[in-house]
Structure formats: structure tokens, C-alpha cells
Amino acid sequence: xxxxxxxxxxxxxxxxxxxxxxxxxxxxxxxxxxxxxxxxxxxxxxxxxxxxxxxxxxxxxxxxxxxxxxxxxxxxxxxxxxxxxxxxxxxxxxxxxxxxxxxxxxxxxxxxxxxxxxxxxxxxxxxxxxxxxxxxxxxxxxxxxxxxxxxxxxxxxxxxxxxxxxxxxxxxxxxxxxxxxxxxxxxxxxxxxxxxxxxxxxxxxxxxxxxxxxxxxxxxxxxxxxxxxxxxxxxxxxxxxxxxxxxxxxxxxxxxxxxxxxxxxxxxxxxxxxxxxxxxxxxxxxxxxxxxxxxxxxxxxxxxxxxxxxxxxxxxxxxxxxxxxxxxxxxxxxxxxxxxxxxxxxxxxxxxxxxxxxxxxxx
Amino acid sequence: xxxxxxxxxxxxxxxxxxxxxxxxxxxxxxxxxxxxxxxxxxxxxxxxxxxxxxxxxxxxxxxxxxxxxxxxxxxxxxxxxxxxxxxxxxxxxxxxxxxxxxxxxxxxxxxxxxxxxxxxxxxxxxxxxxxxxxxxxxxxxxxxxxxxxxxxxxxxxxxxxxxxxxxxxxxxxxxxxxxxxxxxxxxxxxxxxxxxxxxxxxxxxxxxxxxxxxxxxxxxxxxxxxxxxxxxxxxxxxxxxxxxxxxxxxxxxxxxxxxxxxxxxxxxxxxxxxxxxxxxxxxxxxxxxxxxxxxxxxxxxxxxxxxxxxxxxxxxxxxxxxxxxxxxxxxxxxxxxxxxxxxxxxxxxxxxxxxxxxxxxxx
DNA sequence: TTGTAAGCGTTATCAC
DNA sequence: GTGATAACGCTTACAA
Numbered sequence: 001x002x003x004x005x006x007x008x009x010x011x012x013x014x015x016x017x018x019x020x021x022x023x024x025x026x027x028x029x030x031x032x033x034x035x036x037x038x039x040x041x042x043x044x045x046x047x048x049x050x051x052x053x054x055x056x057x058x059x060x061x062x063x064x065x066x067x068x069x070x071x072x073x074x075x076x077x078x079x080x081x082x083x084x085x086x087x088x089x090x091x092x093x094x095x096x097x098x099x100x101x102x103x104x105x106x107x108x109x110x111x112x113x114x115x116x117x118x119x120x121x122x123x124x125x126x127x128x129x130x131x132x133x134x135x136x137x138x139x140x141x142x143x144x145x146x147x148x149x150x151x152x153x154x155x156x157x158x159x160x161x162x163x164x165x166x167x168x169x170x171x172x173x174x175x176x177x178x179x180x181x182x183x184x185x186x187x188x189x190x191x192x193x194x195x196x197x198x199x200x201x202x203x204x205x206x207x208x209x210x211x212x213x214x215x216x217x218x219x220x221x222x223x224x225x226x227x228x229x230x231x232x233x234x235x236x237x238x239x240x241x242x243x244x245x246x247x248x249x250x251x252x253x254x255x256x257x258x259x260x261x262x263x264x265x266x267x268x269x270x271x272x273x274x275x276x277x278x279x280x281x282x283x284x285x286x287x288x289x290x291x292x293x294x295x296x297x298x299x300x301x302x303x304x305x306x307x308x309x310x311x312x313x314x315x316x317x318x319x320x321x322x323x324x325x326x327x328x329x330x331x332x333x334x335x336x337x338x339x340x341x342x343x344x345x346x347x348x349x350x351x352x353x354x355x356x357x358x359x360x361x362x363x
Numbered sequence: 364x365x366x367x368x369x370x371x372x373x374x375x376x377x378x379x380x381x382x383x384x385x386x387x388x389x390x391x392x393x394x395x396x397x398x399x400x401x402x403x404x405x406x407x408x409x410x411x412x413x414x415x416x417x418x419x420x421x422x423x424x425x426x427x428x429x430x431x432x433x434x435x436x437x438x439x440x441x442x443x444x445x446x447x448x449x450x451x452x453x454x455x456x457x458x459x460x461x462x463x464x465x466x467x468x469x470x471x472x473x474x475x476x477x478x479x480x481x482x483x484x485x486x487x488x489x490x491x492x493x494x495x496x497x498x499x500x501x502x503x504x505x506x507x508x509x510x511x512x513x514x515x516x517x518x519x520x521x522x523x524x525x526x527x528x529x530x531x532x533x534x535x536x537x538x539x540x541x542x543x544x545x546x547x548x549x550x551x552x553x554x555x556x557x558x559x560x561x562x563x564x565x566x567x568x569x570x571x572x573x574x575x576x577x578x579x580x581x582x583x584x585x586x587x588x589x590x591x592x593x594x595x596x597x598x599x600x601x602x603x604x605x606x607x608x609x610x611x612x613x614x615x616x617x618x619x620x621x622x623x624x625x626x627x628x629x630x631x632x633x634x635x636x637x638x639x640x641x642x643x644x645x646x647x648x649x650x651x652x653x654x655x656x657x658x659x660x661x662x663x664x665x666x667x668x669x670x671x672x673x674x675x676x677x678x679x680x681x682x683x684x685x686x687x688x689x690x691x692x693x694x695x696x697x698x699x700x701x702x703x704x705x706x707x708x709x710x711x712x713x714x715x716x717x718x719x720x721x722x723x724x725x726x
Numbered sequence: 727t728t729g730t731a732a733g734c735g736t737t738a739t740c741a742c
Numbered sequence: 743g744t745g746a747t748a749a750c751g752c753t754t755a756c757a758a
Contacts, residue, residue, distance in 0.1 A: 024745085062735030090470055102484055102488050281671060284676065390731095401727055422752070428733095428752075429752045429753040
């Protein structure tokens with residue numbers, strides 16, 4: 001082994017260096033530093049001092065190899081560029097850091113093959129567990145668990161037959177709900193309480209006197225279907241029917257186009273519930289283009305309360321999701337699963353209606 | 364060593380298993396699998412088959428320990444919740460994945476202590492290099508290099524004296540520029556070409572006949588100072604002076620407040636260059652609140668072209684930054700530095716003016 | 727071309 | 743309480 005002349009300056013101190021300096025064995029160094037109960041206080045002090053002097057940091061890869069735990073978790077996001085998931089990621093990273101866990105990041109961009117590849121990378125890197133976000137119903141749950149990596153999902157998308165999105169629109173709401181919920185699910189999943197939260201949005205519009213309320217969804221992802229079903233359920237309760245339903249891809253442009261279709265017909269609604277804020281902002285754009293005033297001619301409510309929601313024109317009424325909290329919660333659940341198995345869990349957190357200026361009493 | 368009866372099912376295959384099955388030594392397995400030139404084709408095939416059969420994946424932590432390279436880089440962001448940095452992160456993650464590098468993520472939230480702590484975590488995890496984004500002028504460059512971790516910065520904030528932000532406003536532009544550029548810099552840095560890009564924004568407004576042009580900055584971060592200086596330089600060239608200067612913290616709300624101050628006075632500008640799209644959108648909000656029409660009464664141009672920029676009311680004229688490209692570039696530069704040292708580099712990428720509806724000819 | 731053996735930096739299991 | 747010593751899974755001289 002080649003060693004530079006200035007070895008001490010170049011090379012990071014190892015446990016052996018500390019052992020030598022403090023006059024004990026490497027084994028004792030570990031014990032002293034890891035808080036093992038049976039170490040003489042005096043010994044512990046000597047070791048700690050030596051470690052301090054040498055600026056010793058345990059080599060975490062070596063630790064991982066020896067212990068079998070890498071103290072690292074994998075985080076699979078649709079995209080860090082997405083402001084919703086970006087915020088969720090903040091909560092995840094924050095909570096993980098509190099427990100000294102490092103976070104390995106990957107974006108799936110909604111592509112199955114990419115998701116699989118990145119998950120594989122995580123497993124190669126020997127993560128202790130993974131958090132999969134943004135509905136990757138396609139992820140092979142079996143493989144994950146076979147490989148011994150506990151996983152927590154945020155926003156699981158059930159693997160449903162082709163017609164699921166349509167079913168959520170047409171089947172009796174309760175039936176549709178059963179259908180959505182019947183799919184195989186992961187052991188641990190957290191998310192927002194889409195069903196009730198969507199109801200809150202509808203009730204707000206009902207209170208404002210609206211009865212021609214439309215909905216713009218976002219395909220077959222679970223949150224979209226649940227929000228739609230919640231929407232229908234709430235209308236049912238008021239003895240109303242959805243005035244119009246449109247689908248989008250959940251993007252700004254998708255929202256704009258869907259709203260355009262909705263508003264150009266002769267069955268234009270007076271109020272609109274959008275899948276999320278992005279779709280809602282897209283819809284507002286469409287309204288403006290068509291010379292409709294928001295909220296005078298059209299009320300709009302979104303979901304999430306992303307940061308710009310309060311700054312668009314007019315400021316958007318929306319249902320705030322506890323984004324960071326969801327992230328933190330996911331890590332906590334994962335932590336529980338890291339040592340031993342925990343019971344299956346399906347946690348929903350409520351959103352909160354934030355009334356701003358995009359909704360108004362029906363003209 | 365305890366071994367379950369179903370060892371083969373429970374335990375992941377190691378290199379020894381592959382060696383045994385293919386009838387060679389572990390050393391040969393490595394060589395065969397890593398593409399070492401001197402392996403008999405026949406042997407290589409046998410090994411590959413065995414690996415395939417056993418579903419063998421090298422334990423990357425063990426590899427890292429043996430080779431000294433973890434094939435992992437650390438990414439320090441201000442926040443994944445920030446849409447600009449979120450997009451940059453997409454480019455980084457994407458480019459890294461192409462080279463099989465894993466990305467360790469951490470958010471600094473602009474806090475020095477947090478940044479230091481996370482950087483420390485990265486080093487503990489033995490990352491091969493780090494990418495530090497969003498102006499962390501406070502990061503101890505010396506320590507990073509002493510610890511042998513190459514670093515690439517995206518958006519370095521020079522460590523400047525307290526009055527720097529003011530200097531950028533008051534000193535002769537060229538002098539201010541020298542001042543900003545005089546600060547110690549990291550070896551490798553990439554970013555947008557703020558100076559020229561800002562000029563493009565100003566020229567656009569000049570062409571529209573504006574001569575009362577204001578600027579809303581964002582403190583002492585380098586990009587803010589350079590954009591301000593570019594702004595002043597471009598006005599100088601036209602024989603004009605800045606009509607008004609305001610500072611903000613670079614947030615939506617900060618932009619709103621700054622614009623409010625600017626627009627309520629009797630020296631209200633007819634056009635505004637904002638530090639970035641967030642500030643610009645905040646400013647638009649202020650304008651609307653004050654019953655000013657955009658762009659009829661006030662033209663506004665932003666920077667970045669974040670996704671909502673095209674969907675706010677009115678759609679925002681802005682300078683598009685090559686966000687993902689910057690991220691990719693940073694990884695490429697880091698890659699060069701990973702093996703051996705590369706020459707210092709300071710790469711600027713130009714932005715592109717995207718004219719939409721928030722700017723118009725002066726009334 | 728291939729095998730042997732040492733080593734990467736820890737931790738865990740024994741003894742003492 | 744502490745020290746040897748053997749793992750952990752892989753790579754890389756050095757021999758053969």
C-alpha cells in the first residue's frame with residue numbers, strides 16, 4: 001500500500017488511530033463511542049478525547065457493511081420540479097435528518113421503467129427502506145418486500161382496469177368507491193383525506209348558492225378518483241348532480257384545455273372544482289381567455305394550496321394539504337418498519353379549506 | 364454464523380456464491396463482471412450465467428469500501444420546495460443517473476448551520492463529490508477541499524461586506540461589478556449569465572418606449588446583484604437612470620411588499636424588472652391590489668420562466684433560464700473533477716427573453 | 727489467465 | 743471491562 005509522506009495530514013483518522021492514541025483496542029473504541037454500557041467512564045473519556053484530537057469520524061460505509069444497516073433511505077419522487085412533491089420532500093428530508101438518516105433521491109417522471117430502475121439503484125445502494133411518492137401503482141410491491149426493503153407510500157395509485165377513471169365518473173359513488181378501494185394496497189400508505197376534503201370544497205360552493213358545479217379530474221390516479229367521488233357524494237347529499245365532468249392530465253396546460261372544453265359548451269358551469277391548484281390555475285387562464293370573470297362568472301376551487309395560489313389573480317380558494325407533515329409522517333412510519341414489522345397502516349390527513357377570492361356567491 | 368434453512372431464499376447472493384457456482388475464485392468473478400480485459404471469454408460467460416441465475420448484485424457499500432469511491436454525490440439545495448432549484452435538481456439527478464451515480468439530498472433552507480451539518484453528513488457518507496446550489500457563500504470551501512471532496516457550485520454567493528447590496532445600487536456599475544467579482548470564488552461554478560440577461564430585459568422595455576423603469580432586487584446574493592448591475596448598465600447605455608430601486612427577500616410576499624412601496628409613491632415607474640418570477644408575480648399582485656392594470660399601467664418582467672409564469676394573469680414576460688441544463692452541466696463538471704483535478708471554471712449560460720403579456724408599449 | 731491473500735473500516739462474538 | 747479475532751462483501755497486488 002502506497003502511503004504519502006504526509007500520511008497523517010492526507011488520510012482521515014480511522015478507529016485504529018483512535019485506539020492507538022487512547023491506548024485501547026479498536027473494539028473498546030467502538031463501545032466507548034457508541035455508548036455501550038460497560039465501559040469505564042475513565043476509558044470512555046480517554047477515547048472521546050483521542051477521537052476529538054484526531055477529528056475522527058466513523059466511516060459510515062464500513063459501519064453499514066458491518067452492521068447491515070446503511071442509515072439511508074431512498075426517496076422516489078415523480079419530480080423534484082413538482083411543487084407539491086417538492087414540499088412533501090422537504091418534510092421527508094427534514095424528518096430523516098432528525099434521525100441522522102441520509103436520503104437518496106430519484107425522480108421517476110411518472111415513467112414505470114425509470115421508477116423500476118431507480119428503485120433498483122436504491123436497493124443496490126442498500127438503503128434501509130424506501131419512500132415511494134406520487135402514485136406508482138405500477139411498482140412491484142412483491143419484489144420490494146422480497147428484497148427486504150420496507151416501503152412507505154405517499155399517494156398510492158391502485159392498479160385498476162382501464163375503465164377505472166370512467167367508472168369513478170359514472171358508477172354510483174359508493175360502488176365506485178368500493179372499486180377503487182378493492183385494489184391491492186401496500187402495507188403502509190399515507191396521504192390526504194381526499195374524499196372528505198373534496199366534500200368540503202363542494203359544500204363551500206353549495207353555500208355560495210351554486211348548483212351548476214363542474215369537476216376537472218386527472219385520470220386514474222387514486223387521489224383524482226377519490227376527489228371525484230367525494231365531489232359526487234357531496235352533491236348527492238344536496239340532491240344535486242354533477243353539472244359537468246372533464247378529465248385532464250393534472251398539468252397547468254391540461255387544466256386550461258379541460259376548462260376550455262367545459263366553458264365553451266352551452267352547459268357551462270358557474271363553479272368548478274379542480275383536481276389541484278395547477279389545474280385550477282390552468283382553468284383560470286382559460287376563463288380569462290374566454291372573457292369570463294373569476295369569480296363573478298365562474299367560481300373556482302383547487303387543492304393543495306401551493307405557494308403561488310395566494311398570489312394569482314384572483315387569489316385562489318383551495319384546500320390546503322399538510323404537505324410537509326405528510327412527508328414527516330411517512331418517515332416516521334418507515335422508521336417503525338425499519339426495526340421489525342409494524343402493522344399495516346393507511347393514514348389519511350385532512351386538508352383545510354382556505355377561502356380566498358376565486359369563489360363568490362352565484363350571480 | 365446462523366443460517367436459516369432457506370438461506371438461498373432469504374440471503375442475497377454474494378460474490379462467493381457466484382464464484383462457487385461458476386467454479387472460479389471470487390477474484391475472477393470481479394474481473395469477469397467488471398470487464399477486465401484478461402479473462403477467458405468462456406470463463407466470463409460462465410460467470411455471467413451464474414450471476415444471472417443467482418440474481419447477483421454487487422454490494423455497492425462493500426465495493427465502495429474496497430475501492431474508495433462510493434459512486435454517490437451529495438446535493439445541497441436551498442429547498443426542494445423551491446421550483447427553480449427543484450428544476451435544477453431534476454437536471455442533476457437525471458445526469459447523475461446516466462452515470463450510475465446516486466444522489467444524496469439535503470435542504471439547507473438558507474441556514475448556514477444546517478448547510479454545514481448536511482455537508483458533514485455527506486462527508487460521513489463518503490460522497491465522491493458535492494453540488495452546492497443556491498448561493499451558500501458561507502460554506503467553508505477550504506474544509507471541503509481538505510476533506511478531499513470536489514465541489515461544484517450553482518449560484519455561488521460571494522462573501523461580501525455588509526454594504527454590498529447597497530453598493531450594487533449606488534456605486535458606478537462597473538465599480539460595483541468589480542467589487543462583486545473580487546470575492547473569493549470556488550473552483551467550479553456554473554450559473555446563468557445574469558448580467559447580459561438582465562440587459563435583455565431592460566432593452567425589451569426600452570424598445571417599448573419605457574423610460575421610468577424600476578427594479579426589485581433580492582438582497583446580497585450574487586445573482587441579484589449582477590441582475591441589478593446589468594439593469595443599471597443597460598440603462599446607462601440608453602442614457603437613462605434607474606427610476607426606482609427596491610429590495611426584497613426574493614419571495615412572493617417580499618415581491619408584493621416591495622412593489623407596493625414602489626407603486627404607492629409618487630415616483631411610480633411604468634415598468635418593472637423583478638429579481639425573479641416569484642418576485643414578479645408578487646409585484647403583479649400588488650399592482651392588482653392598487654388597481655393598476657398590467658400591462659396597461661405597468662409592465663413587468665421576471666426571470667426564470669417557472670411553469671406558472673405562462674399561466675398567471677396576465678401571462679408573464681420573463682427571461683427563461685436553462686434550469687435543467689445548468690443541473691446537468693454541474694454534474695458533468697463534477698464528473699471531470701472526480702478523477703484528477705480539472706482547471707477552475709466559471710460557466711455562465713445565457714437566458715432567453717420570452718415575451719408574453721405582462722409588458723406593453725408605454726401608454 | 728487465474729488463484730491466494732491482504733486490506734478497506736467497522737462491529738460482534740468470544741474469551742479472559 | 744477489555745482485547746483478540748472473525749466477520750461484512752468486495753477489489754487488487756502479487757504469485758503462479
